[in-house]
Amino acid sequence: MRIKxxxxxxxxxxxxxxxxxxxxxxxxxxxxxxAEMVPLDxxxxxxxxxxxxxxxxxxxxxxxxxxLGLEVLVTHAGVGTLSVANEPLSxxxxxxxxxxx
Amino acid sequence: MTSxxxxxxxxLDATQGLAGPFGAMRLGDSGADVIKLEPLDGDxxxxxxxxxxxxxxxxxxxxxxxxRSIAVxxxxxxxxxxxxxxxxxxxxxxxxxxxxxxxxxxxxYDAVRGKNAGVIWCTVSPFGEEGPKCDExxxxxxxxxxxxxxxSLGRPGEPPIRIGTDVAGMNTGIFASQAIAAALLARARQGxxxxxxxxxxxxxxxxxxxxxxxxxxxxxxxxxxxDHYTRPPEHGYKALDGLVYWGLRRGDSEDxxxxxxxxxxxxxxxxxxxxxxxxxxxxxxxxxxxxCKPIWEEAFEAKQMTRQDVIKLVLSIKGDAVPVNDYExxxxxxxxxxxSVITDVEHPDGGTYTAVGPVLGLSETPTSVxxxxxxxxxxxxxxxxxxxxxxxxxxQLKRDGVVREQEEHEA
Numbered sequence: 001m002r003i004k005x006x007x008x009x010x011x012x013x014x015x016x017x018x019x020x021x022x023x024x025x026x027x028x029x030x031x032x033x034x035a036e037m038v039p040l041d042x043x044x045x046x047x048x049x050x051x052x053x054x055x056x057x058x059x060x061x062x063x064x065x066x067x068l069g070l071e072v073l074v075t076h077a078g079v080g081t082l083s084v085a086n087e088p089l090s091x092x093x094x095x096x097x098x099x100x101x
Numbered sequence: 102m103t104s105x106x107x108x109x110x111x112x113l114d115a116t117q118g119l120a121g122p123f124g125a126m127r128l129g130d131s132g133a134d135v136i137k138l139e140p141l142d143g144d145x146x147x148x149x150x151x152x153x154x155x156x157x158x159x160x161x162x163x164x165x166x167x168x169r170s171i172a173v174x175x176x177x178x179x180x181x182x183x184x185x186x187x188x189x190x191x192x193x194x195x196x197x198x199x200x201x202x203x204x205x206x207x208x209x210y211d212a213v214r215g216k217n218a219g220v221i222w223c224t225v226s227p228f229g230e231e232g233p234k235c236d237e238x239x240x241x242x243x244x245x246x247x248x249x250x251x252x253s254l255g256r257p258g259e260p261p262i263r264i265g266t267d268v269a270g271m272n273t274g275i276f277a278s279q280a281i282a283a284a285l286l287a288r289a290r291q292g293x294x295x296x297x298x299x300x301x302x303x304x305x306x307x308x309x310x311x312x313x314x315x316x317x318x319x320x321x322x323x324x325x326x327x328d329h330y331t332r333p334p335e336h337g338y339k340a341l342d343g344l345v346y347w348g349l350r351r352g353d354s355e356d357x358x359x360x361x362x363x364x365x366x367x368x369x370x371x372x373x374x375x376x377x378x379x380x381x382x383x384x385x386x387x388x389x390x391x392x393c394k395p396i397w398e399e400a401f402e403a404k405q406m407t408r409q410d411v412i413k414l415v416l417s418i419k420g421d422a423v424p425v426n427d428y429e430x431x432x433x434x435x436x437x438x439x440x441s442v443i444t445d446v447e448h449p450d451g452g453t454y455t456a457v458g459p460v461l462g463l464s465e466t467p468t469s470v471x472x473x474x475x476x477x478x479x480x481x482x483x484x485x486x487x488x489x490x491x492x493x494x495x496x497q498l499k500r501d502g503v504v505r506e507q508e509e510h511e512a
Contacts (some may be wrong), residue, residue, distance in 0.1 A: 006371045018365050060359040074361050095354035097379050 001036070002027050007035035010077070011048045016057045018079030022064070022071040030070070032057070033080025053081040053088070063089035103332040105132020106466040110285065111191040112136065113173075115184065115203060117144045119267055120301060121195045121242070122164045123227045123274030126283065129167030130459040130468045136191070136484055137168040138184060138202075139503045140175050143477040159452040163475040164274075165248070166446075171485070172478025172505040175202040178233070179503045184208060187488055189216040192288075193281055197235065198226030210296060221284040223277055223297040230298055239301055248305035249312075268308065275302045335349055335386075337425035339398045340408040345413045345423035348385025356418035357396040363414055364400040385421070403453065446472050481506040 003009070005018045006085065011032035017040060019034075030037045034050025057063070059072045063082045064071040071092070080088045103141075110133040114125035122144065129135040137144070145380070149160040167316070171187070174180040184202035188194050196203045203209045210222045217321045223229060227239020228247075242263055244295045245251050250268065251261035288294055306313075337344030357379040361367045370376040375389035383393040401411055408424050415422035424435060432443055432455075442458045451474075460469035481504050485495045 004341060006368070008368070019371065060355055062354075062358070073358055073362075073367070075367060094356075095379075097349075097351075097353055097357070098380070 001030070005028065007057050009037040010040050010042070010076075011078050011080050011099060012038055012044040013019075013047045014078035014080040015076055016074065016080050017076035018057075018074050018082070020027065020059040020071075021062065023067055028070060029085045031073070031083045031085065033079065034083075034086070035080075043065075049080055053083060053086070053087070054079055055056070055081045057082055058091075059073045061093040064092050065089050070094070102467075103467055105130075105469060106335045106463055107282075107336035108466070110134070110193065112193040112195065113184075113187050115196045116225055117197060117200070117486075118146050118149075119160065119164065119270030121197055121223075121277065123271055123279070124223075124225070124277030124299075125274075126167060126477075127274065127278040127459075128162050129486070130461070130470070131463075132466070132469070133167075133193070134145045134185065136170040137165065137170045137475065137479075138175070139170055139477055140188065141172050141478075143172065143504070147477070153445055154454045155448075155452040157448070157454075159454070161452060162446075162448070162454055162474050163456055165440050166470055166473055167472050168482035169472070169484060170475035170478055171481045172504050172507070173202070173481075177503060179498070181205065181208040181503070183485075183498070183503065185213055187484070188220065190488055191220070191284070193221045193223065195223045195225065195277065195281075198224050198230055205360055214294065217294070217312070219288055219292070219294040221288065221294055221297060221468055223281050223284075223299065225273060225277055226298070226300045228302045229300040232275075241267050241269050241301075244301040244305055245339075248309065250305050250309060251311075253309070254334065265338045269305050271479065272297055272308055273301045273304040285372040318486065338394060338401065338411070340401050340406055342407045342409050343443075345408045345411045345422055346425050347411060347417075347420055348387075349380055352419035354379055356420075360414070360418050364397075366396070366400050367398060369400075374460035380455035380466070395493065399488075418431065418453045444470075446470075446473055478505040478507050 001015035003020050003023045005020050005023045005066065007023070008017065009020065010017045014054045021086040029054070034046040035055040038044050057077055059074055059077040061073055062073050065084050065087070069083060070089070072082065072089070087091050110128070112125060112128050112133045112135045114124055114135050115138040116119065116125065125135050125137070144161065144165070146161045148402040150158045152159040154162060173183055174186060180481070180496055181202040185208045206212065212223070213220055226235070227244060228237065245268065247262055251263055254262035254264060277299045282297055305479055335346070337346050361370060376383045377392055381387055381390045384397070385389055400457050410421040424430060431437055437443060442460050444456060444458050445453050446456045447453055458470055461468050467468055482495055485504070486492070495504070499506065
């Protein structure tokens with residue numbers, strides 16, 4: 001599917017929800033728990049979790065595939081693994097920010 | 102009792118009003134023996150008000166503890182002689198520029214230095230002791246206006262506003278006590294006395310020093326009116342039960358993400374460039390903070406957040422958050438109570454009043470409150486005895502109206 005930054009997606013197999021922070025210009029197969037993610041306002045039939053992609057997503061964490069230019073922020077945690085096709089996204093380290101006055 | 106850092110230092114405080122008396126009180130808080138030299142009708146600040154507390158000036162009560170008072174006819178020759186005699190026996194003299202009794206050559210610094218070479222002589226003036234305005238009278242608003250401090254409040258395009266606190270007077274008092282401490286240290290190391298000069302104008306110029314450096318590159322200065330710490334006018338953020346002030350501090354990118362998630366703000370601010378850079382410019386004194394404030398307030402309202410709810414959330418993401426206090430909530434504030442600096446003081450004439458105690462912490466030589474503010478000339482006799490006058494001489498000075506000692510029934 002083609003996604004754009006700011007778009008919200010939900011998992012079809014668990015409670016995971018994300019907001020797209022960076023989106024590639026081309027079509028990308030964003031999945032969670034092995035199943036393609038869908039727009040937030042879509043209520044999909046609950047699919048089956050792929051047991052090999054069940055390491056979970058953490059609330060408030062960013063996951064990315066830098067090569068593709070994809071980054072998402074988890075707004076609701078779930079048990080599925082975020083991936084592009086079957087390649088899991090990497091969890092991003094928090095950026096240290098300068099102190100403000 | 103544990104000694105203060107300035108225990109043993111004798112100070113003659115001939116100043117009136119705010120600046121000098123506040124500086125002298127700070128020396129007294131550190132243990133100095135401060136003699137308040139007043140005219141027969143007292144320091145002008147005794148009549149300064151309203152506000153009054155049981156008939157006594159709140160201004161006077163708040164800046165004159167830890168002093169003993171002697172009242173002298175400072176305009177008379179005998180009064181000036183007496184003042185000069187007192188000045189020869191102390192370590193520090195504070196005086197107001199061009200005010201009796203030290204405003205004449207025969208009773209000023211040069212005269213006293215001849216008999217007291219080590220004296221630290223601190224002169225407090227509105228504009229300095231030299232220059233085209235040195236002889237003009239000054240005051241809080243005069244100096245606030247002249248120093249551009251009034252432009253630190255208000256909104257762009259609207260008239261300047263005075264700062265509610267007496268920043269000229271109080272800061273000059275702080276500068277005076279700091280300068281005197283520096284001079285005392287120099288005397289201890291080098292054995293020299295010296296003149297110390299502080300001015301209200303100089304103090305406020307210094308207080309806004311960051312601003313003047315910023316003006317070196319005005320193109321980088323986006324807040325053309327109310328810049329820096331008061332940039333722009335800040336009224337707090339509305340929560341369900343009152344106002345809070347908050348800002349982002351040391352959190353990381355995940356803290357920022359979590360804040361937006363908790364407040365359901367991701368959709369609203371995601372593409373908003375004012376919130377770029379993890380919101381640093383969208384809160385606190387950030388340049389977009391005033392524009393963004395309604396967004397935050399709407400989020401707090403949608404979540405039905407009280408002040409404590411907001412504070413808890415912001416602290417959890419390593420931000421700053423405090424209630425915007427009024428008097429009632431200030432004195433009840435747990436941190437303020439813990440600091441034990443707001444205390445009730447018993448005054449035999451003024452009843453019970455609230456005062457802020459010393460706020461400095463010195464681990465080995467602590468500050469202290471030893472005396473309530475004195476009556477006019479309450480200690481005239483004992484001070485003159487210490488200066489070497491005989492009782493008959495003192496009684497004669499009283500009969501001649503050169504000195505005065507206010508008794509309890511006169512208060």
